[in-house]
Amino acid sequence: MSATxxxxxxxxxxxxxxxxxxxxxxxxxPDEARLRDALARALALCVPPELRDALARRVDAREAAAxxxxxxxxxxxxxxxxxxxxxxxxxxxxxxxxxxxxxxxVGPKRAHGLAERGLGRVVDLLFHLxxxxxxxxxxxxIGDLRVGQHATVIGTVRSKRVESKVARxxxxxxxxxxxxxxxxxxxxxxxxxxxxxxxxxxxGVRVLATGxxxxxxxxxxxVHPELERLGDGDAPDASGADASGADASGSDARPPAEDAxxxxxxxxxxxxxxxxxxxxxxxxxxxxxxxxxVPGWLPDALARDAGLPAPGEALRRVHAPEREARVRDxxxxxxxxxxxxxxxxxxxxxxxxxxRHARRARAPGIALDASRxxxxxxxxxxxxxxxxxxxxxxxxxxxxxxxxxxxxLQGDVGSGKTAVAFLAAVTATADGHQAAFMAPTELLAxxxxxSLAxxxxxxPAGLRPRLARLTAxxxxxxxxxxxxxLARGEVDLVVGTHALxxxxxxxxxxxxxxxxxxxxFGVRQRAALAARGEGARAxxxxxxxxxxxxxxxxxxxxGDLDVSVIDALPPGRAPTATWLAREGDGKQVAEALxxxxxxxxxxxxxxxxxxxxxxxxxxxxxxxxxxIARAYPDARVDLVxxxxxxxxxxxxxxxxxxxxxxILVSTTVIEVGVDVANATLMIVEHAERFGLAQLHQLRGRVxxxxxxxxxxxxxxxxxxxxxxxxxxxxxxxxxxxxxxxDLRIRGPGEFLGTxxxxxxxxxxxxDLVRDARLVARARNAAFATVRADPALGGAPGLxxxxxxxxxxxxxxxxxx
Ligand code: ADP
Ligand code: MG
Numbered sequence: 001m002s003a004t005x006x007x008x009x010x011x012x013x014x015x016x017x018x019x020x021x022x023x024x025x026x027x028x029x030p031d032e033a034r035l036r037d038a039l040a041r042a043l044a045l046c047v048p049p050e051l052r053d054a055l056a057r058r059v060d061a062r063e064a065a066a067x068x069x070x071x072x073x074x075x076x077x078x079x080x081x082x083x084x085x086x087x088x089x090x091x092x093x094x095x096x097x098x099x100x101x102x103x104x105x106v107g108p109k110r111a112h113g114l115a116e117r118g119l120g121r122v123v124d125l126l127f128h129l130x131x132x133x134x135x136x137x138x139x140x141x142i143g144d145l146r147v148g149q150h151a152t153v154i155g156t157v158r159s160k161r162v163e164s165k166v167a168r169x170x171x172x173x174x175x176x177x178x179x180x181x182x183x184x185x186x187x188x189x190x191x192x193x194x195x196x197x198x199x200x201x202x203x204g205v206r207v208l209a210t211g212x213x214x215x216x217x218x219x220x221x222x223v224h225p226e227l228e229r230l231g232d233g234d235a236p237d238a239s240g241a242d243a244s245g246a247d248a249s250g251s252d253a254r255p256p257a258e259d260a261x262x263x264x265x266x267x268x269x270x271x272x273x274x275x276x277x278x279x280x281x282x283x284x285x286x287x288x289x290x291x292x293x294v295p296g297w298l299p300d301a302l303a304r305d306a307g308l309p310a311p312g313e314a315l316r317r318v319h320a321p322e323r324e325a326r327v328r329d330x331x332x333x334x335x336x337x338x339x340x341x342x343x344x345x346x347x348x349x350x351x352x353x354x355x356r357h358a359r360r361a362r363a364p365g366i367a368l369d370a371s372r373x374x375x376x377x378x379x380x381x382x383x384x385x386x387x388x389x390x391x392x393x394x395x396x397x398x399x400x401x402x403x404x405x406x407x408x409l410q411g412d413v414g415s416g417k418t419a420v421a422f423l424a425a426v427t428a429t430a431d432g433h434q435a436a437f438m439a440p441t442e443l444l445a446x447x448x449x450x451s452l453a454x455x456x457x458x459x460p461a462g463l464r465p466r467l468a469r470l471t472a473x474x475x476x477x478x479x480x481x482x483x484x485x486l487a488r489g490e491v492d493l494v495v496g497t498h499a500l501x502x503x504x505x506x507x508x509x510x511x512x513x514x515x516x517x518x519x520x521f522g523v524r525q526r527a528a529l530a531a532r533g534e535g536a537r538a539x540x541x542x543x544x545x546x547x548x549x550x551x552x553x554x555x556x557x558x559g560d561l562d563v564s565v566i567d568a569l570p571p572g573r574a575p576t577a578t579w580l581a582r583e584g585d586g587k588q589v590a591e592a593l594x595x596x597x598x599x600x601x602x603x604x605x606x607x608x609x610x611x612x613x614x615x616x617x618x619x620x621x622x623x624x625x626x627x628i629a630r631a632y633p634d635a636r637v638d639l640v641x642x643x644x645x646x647x648x649x650x651x652x653x654x655x656x657x658x659x660x661x662x663i664l665v666s667t668t669v670i671e672v673g674v675d676v677a678n679a680t681l682m683i684v685e686h687a688e689r690f691g692l693a694q695l696h697q698l699r700g701r702v703x704x705x706x707x708x709x710x711x712x713x714x715x716x717x718x719x720x721x722x723x724x725x726x727x728x729x730x731x732x733x734x735x736x737x738x739x740x741x742d743l744r745i746r747g748p749g750e751f752l753g754t755x756x757x758x759x760x761x762x763x764x765x766x767d768l769v770r771d772a773r774l775v776a777r778a779r780n781a782a783f784a785t786v787r788a789d790p791a792l793g794g795a796p797g798l799x800x801x802x803x804x805x806x807x808x809x810x811x812x813x814x815x816x
Pocket of ligand 1: 383385417418419
């Protein structure tokens with residue numbers, strides 16, 4: 001599974017050498033001939049030439065010595081030692097990790113420039129895949145060229161003219177060459193042409209030119225075409241950008257046959273200052289010299305069944321597609337070669353997740369007696385929905401087992417996750433343990449504390465957990481008191497923010513850590529909360545997320561968790577009507593607000609707030625609140641934003657919950673969790689500045705009581721993309737479909753927000769959206785691998801590869 005072509009060749013050499021030395025009982029005695037044979041195979045591989053030389057030299061030295069002589073024995077020993085080193089994973093790793101300076105034509109200056117773009121090592125170049133492909137396999141007759149076409153032609157230089165001009169105060173040397181074939185002529189034009197290029201284009205020279213055809217007076221032209229001089233290897237470098245010549249690339253070693261140039265040419269995102277052609281040569285050299293050192297980890301069966309090439313071969317094809325390649329597949333990252341590289345990467349990632357999962361399952365946990373807490377279910381003010389009951393049963397099943405739970409509770413806004421989490425917590429507290437509930441923001445922690453208190457109040461004294469809140473804004477003395485009570489076991493259920501994972505927090509009988517994530521925390525924080533417990537047994541972990549996450553992302557963000565989904569809303573929810581208002585629709589929006597107030601209902605008005613323009617945003621929220629207060633003098637208006645103290649915010653929220661405040665103006669801090677049944681109208685200002693998932697969250701704040709909700713998205717510009725996104729909000733209320741649309745339109749980084757996308761693994765070739773269908777395959781393979789070998793004890797190389805790539809990100813070392 002892991003051996004590279006190079007390692008396999010070396011292994012063969014070693015076996016042959018062992019046989020030749022007679023120190024292994026090798027039946028059939030493969031011998032010196034076998035050694036030569038293996039050598040020939042090794043020398044044909046894509047590995048550094050100096051490595052091939054060193055290998056050949058050692059074999060030759062041994063052969064030159066008389067068999068039986070001391071010199072022969074010495075040379076044999078040295079060859080054996082060298083082979084041993086060359087066969088190791090570490091050797092290949094070091095070679096791939098070399099600076100690009102190891103490549104011909106790369107000096108310190110260029111190496112530095114490449115390193116700044118994340119291309120400092122040979123391996124970086126290998127995995128810097130083409131963004132697109134330029135299909136130069138079919139030639140156009142020059143007479144058939146159409147303006148606007150991207151084409152490749154072969155022609156003979158008929159004439160050449162170099163003209164010095166001064167344009168905008170700068171000297172320019174314009175090179176113009178007329179090339180022609182039997183059907184017509186074409187002008188090739190360069191501004192700032194290098195001497196080399198000008199000299200190369202002598203009349204009579206045959207060239208292959210690729211570029212966009214433009215009209216030029218009565219003729220056609222290509223400006224700065226890609227140029228290959230046919231018939232000899234010293235093709236001119238056609239780009240003006242690379243005229244400095246400082247680190248000029250080595251030219252292709254093989255003189256291209258005319259027809260070899262009619263190929264599919266990779267197009268790369270080139271670092272600044274490196275001409276495309278130079279960069280292509282550089283990557284081609286890296287591939288030529290290193291690709292057979294690249295290991296592959298996919299189980300053989302999977303790669304074979306799918307007909308995928310080995311990684312080295314895949315790299316060669318991706319960087320230089322075969323003549324008969326289907327370019328569309330290559331451009332779409334869908335060729336078998338691409339698939340191999342993508343699967344390799346995803347497989348390692350999923351292995352990391354599978355390992356975490358397996359490690360936790362092996363760790364000792366706290367088997368709770370779930371029967372006691374179950375009495376609480378019937379005490380709540382409502383009956384659980386079937387979906388809630390199912391999720392709760394899955395959770396309780398885990399809690400009763402002696403290994404720690406790691407479960408994701410996923411459900412749309414308002415689906416009743418908090419109630420389920422509460423009952424899970426009561427399962428722990430009723431059995432004499434503690435539970436902790438961590439929220440991403442102060443406001444949410446406050447909101448959760450209130451909801452949990454309400455639910456707790458419904459329970460009989462014997463079952464009712466003692467609650468406390470711990471957030472950073474709590475006055476020092478109060479926080480100290482909470483911590484002391486927690487440490488003494490006098491608090492059963494604590495709700496808080498990051499303050500819960502500070503070092504001075506001790507929750508000695510912690511059995512259940514609940515994290516309300518909104519994908520903001522990530523693996524590390526989950527582990528940190530779990531670590532607040534004491535003793536050898538790891539607490540159970542329940543992660544809640546109200547943001548529907550498309551399955552492909554969920555598999556990766558939460559890939560090491562089991563999943564429970566609450567897929568139905570509590571009864572009596574009327575669907576929320578949504579409309580899109582644009583500038584100029586102010587009157588209708590005002591009427592909707594007035595109507596809601598007249599019905600005795602409440603409303604939210606939300607303004608965006610982004611960190612970069614916090615001041616301006618805050619001002620517009622403040623102005624908005626003032627304007628609204630003036631327009632509705634009979635209704636109390638409150639303003640909530642992140643700059644308020646926790647008490648001020650809590651007081652404002654309490655006024656809104658009690659109905660004293662009729663209109664709550666806020667920045668996005670109310671995004672999640674706020675739960676006021678009488679609020680029926682949600683107005684989102686500058687809706688174009690919100691993500692769809694966020695809008696979905698906001699919309700979920702209304703229509704939570706019996707009365708139907710209305711959501712008005714006020715768009716103030718933003719262009720086509722945001723129109724498309726906002727329209728998706730009108731088309732469906734299904735959070736998962738909205739999330740999918742958002743993900744498709746914005747890509748995973750944007751989807752999760754810049755801060756949150758830090759929790760996404762940074763992938764080199766795979767793309768979680770584009771390669772969604774491969775994620776599941778990689779995942780199944782990885783989990784099967786770990787089921788068969790839970791700690792990868794039988795595959796140390798693979799384990800090291802996973803740890804190197806993902807160990808830190810997945811906190812593989814820390815969590816047991
Ligand atoms: P989520 O956390 O998933 O957004 P919550 O747990 O906050 O949802 O529940 C939303 C609202 O629905 C709360 O007011 C809660 O009390 C109520 N609720 C939860 N479960 C039920 C149920 N089974 N029947 C009726 N109302 C419910
Ligand atoms: Mg909630």
